[in-house]
Amino acid sequence: MDNWKYGQYIRNGLRHQKQHRLCQDSVFFAEDDNCVVAALCDGIGSLPESGLAAKIAAIATCMILQKCAGIDFRVHASNPNGMLKDLLEQVDSYVAAKFRERGIDRESGDSTLAFVYISKKFGYGFAASLGDSAVCLIQKNGNMCLTESNAHSESTATINMRTPWEYTKSDVFELNDDNFLGAVLSSDGMDGVLFAKNSIQVYKNTEFYFNAVQTDDFEKTIASKLDPMIEQYSDFLDDDISIAVLSRATEDIEFPEDPTWLCSCGARNTLDDTYCSVCGSDFMDVYRNVPFERFGGKTQFFMYANSRPEYERNVIKPQPAAKPAEQPRANPAEKPADRPFAKPRAVSSEPMSDKQWKNILTSAAQADGKVKQGTRVIKGVKGKPDEKVRWWQKRSLLVAGATTLAVSVTVVALHKRNGKLPDTNHK
Numbered sequence: 364m365d366n367w368k369y370g371q372y373i374r375n376g377l378r379h380q381k382q383h384r385l386c387q388d389s390v391f392f393a394e395d396d397n398c399v400v401a402a403l404c405d406g407i408g409s410l411p412e413s414g415l416a417a418k419i420a421a422i423a424t425c426m427i428l429q430k431c432a433g434i435d436f437r438v439h440a441s442n443p444n445g446m447l448k449d450l451l452e453q454v455d456s457y458v459a460a461k462f463r464e465r466g467i468d469r470e471s472g473d474s475t476l477a478f479v480y481i482s483k484k485f486g487y488g489f490a491a492s493l494g495d496s497a498v499c500l501i502q503k504n505g506n507m508c509l510t511e512s513n514a515h516s517e518s519t520a521t522i523n524m525r526t527p528w529e530y531t532k533s534d535v536f537e538l539n540d541d542n543f544l545g546a547v548l549s550s551d552g553m554d555g556v557l558f559a560k561n562s563i564q565v566y567k568n569t570e571f572y573f574n575a576v577q578t579d580d581f582e583k584t585i586a587s588k589l590d591p592m593i594e595q596y597s598d599f600l601d602d603d604i605s606i607a608v609l610s611r612a613t614e615d616i617e618f619p620e621d622p623t624w625l626c627s628c629g630a631r632n633t634l635d636d637t638y639c640s641v642c643g644s645d646f647m648d649v650y651r652n653v654p655f656e657r658f659g660g661k662t663q664f665f666m667y668a669n670s671r672p673e674y675e676r677n678v679i680k681p682q683p684a685a686k687p688a689e690q691p692r693a694n695p696a697e698k699p700a701d702r703p704f705a706k707p708r709a710v711s712s713e714p715m716s717d718k719q720w721k722n723i724l725t726s727a728a729q730a731d732g733k734v735k736q737g738t739r740v741i742k743g744v745k746g747k748p749d750e751k752v753r754w755w756q757k758r759s760l761l762v763a764g765a766t767t768l769a770v771s772v773t774v775v776a777l778h779k780r781n782g783k784l785p786d787t788n789h790k
C-alpha cells in the first residue's frame with residue numbers, strides 16, 4: 364500500500380502585496396481509502412472574487428472526485444473529453460451555487476484548475492490542467508508537464524469559460540507499474556522555474572520542490588529556496604505562487620538534466636536561448652531543417668538527441684538542399700506528444716542515412732511554417748531564475764555582441780583585463 368505524502372506552499376505575489384490584495388491561489392488535498400486528490404486553482408487577477416472562486420473550485424474538485432471513487436474513469440478513456448466535460452461542468456455549477464448563496468455575481472470570479480486524482484481502488488491515476496496552471500507528472504520513464512497549449516493564448520482558459528474541456532490537457536496513467544512517482548502542481552507564478560509554458564518540459568529545478576515533501580517542514584523548505592530568489596528576481600516572480608506536491612516516493616528522486624541545444628561552435632544552450640551564448644548563432648539557423656514535430660516537439664527532439672552525441676552532431680552538420688520531388692513518408696501515428704520520450708518513428712537507426720535525411724528535410728521544407736510555430740516558445744523573454752542563470756546578463760551581452768564587433772571585442776578585452784572572461788557558459 365502506498366504511503367502518499369503531500370505538501371503545499373502558497374505565497375501572496377509582490378504585485379498583489381503592493382495593491383493590498385490577497386493571494387488568489389488555492390490548494391486542497393483529499394484522501395480516503397479509495398482515492399487521493401490534489402487540486403490547485405489560480406484565481407483570475409482581473410476579477411474581484413477570484414480568490415473565492417478558486418477556493419470553491421479546488422474544494423469542489425476534491426469532493427466530486429472523491430464521490431466518483433467507485434467509477435473506473437479508464438472506461439471512458441476513449442472519450443476523456445466527455446469525462447472532463449462532466450467534471451468541469453459540475454465544478455462550475457458548484458461555484459455558481461456557492462456564489463448565488465452569497466449573492467455574488469458568477470462573472471465576478473473565475474480560476475484555472477489543475478488536479479491529480481489517484482484511484483487506490485482501481486490502481487490508476489488521472490491528471491488534468493485547464494489554463495496556465497501546470498501539473499508536472501514525475502515518472503521514472505521521463506517527467507511530463509501538462510499545461511496550456513497555444514490554443515487559447517489571448518487570456519488563460521478558465522472554469523467559467525464556454526467549453527473549458529477543449530482547453531484542458533490530461534493524462535491517464537497506471538500505478539501498478541511503479542512508473543509514476545508523484546506530481547508537482549503549480550500556478551503560472553512558477554512558469555519558467557518549474558516548467559515551460561507551451562511545452563511538456565519539467566525543469567530539473569523541480570527536483571528540489573518535489574523532494575521537499577520528504578522533509579519535516581515542506582513550507583519552510585520551499586520558502587528557504589524561494590525567498591532569496593524572489594528578492595533577487597522580484598520583477599520576474601511577482602505573481603501569486605502556489606505549489607502542491609503529491610508523492611509516493613520514499614526517498615529523494617534525481618531528475619534528468621534539462622535538454623540543451625548544441626551549437627555548431629560546440630556550446631550548449633538552454634532551450635529558452637534564442638541565440639548561442641558563446642558565438643551568437645541564431646537557433647533558427649542552426650536547426651533550420653529539423654522537423655521537430657516528428658518528435659512531438661522541440662523539447663522531445665532534444666531529449667532524444669542529447670543522449671545520442673553522434674546523432675546530435677550529425678544534425679547540425681550543414682545538410683544538402685532537399686529535393687522537393689521526393690514524397691515525405693506518411694506518418695499517421697504521429698500526434699502531439701502525450702508521452703515524453705515518444706520514440707520518433709521516422710528515425711530508427713543513428714546516425715540517419717542519407718535517404719532518411721532527405722525524407723525528413725523534404726517534409727521539413729513543406730512544414731516550414733509549422734516548425735517555426737512550434738519553436739515560438741523560444742522567444743527568449745524568460746529564462747530560469749535559478750542560481751546558475753542570469754538571463755538578462757546573458758541577453759545584454761549578446762545584444763552588445765550583435766551590435767558591433769568592436770563593442771563586443773571591447774567587452775571581452777575589459778573582462779580579460781579584470782582577469783576573467785564573461786560567464787557565457789552556465790554549465
Ligand SMILES: [Zn+2]
Nearest residue numbers: 626628639642
Ligand atoms: Zn555557438
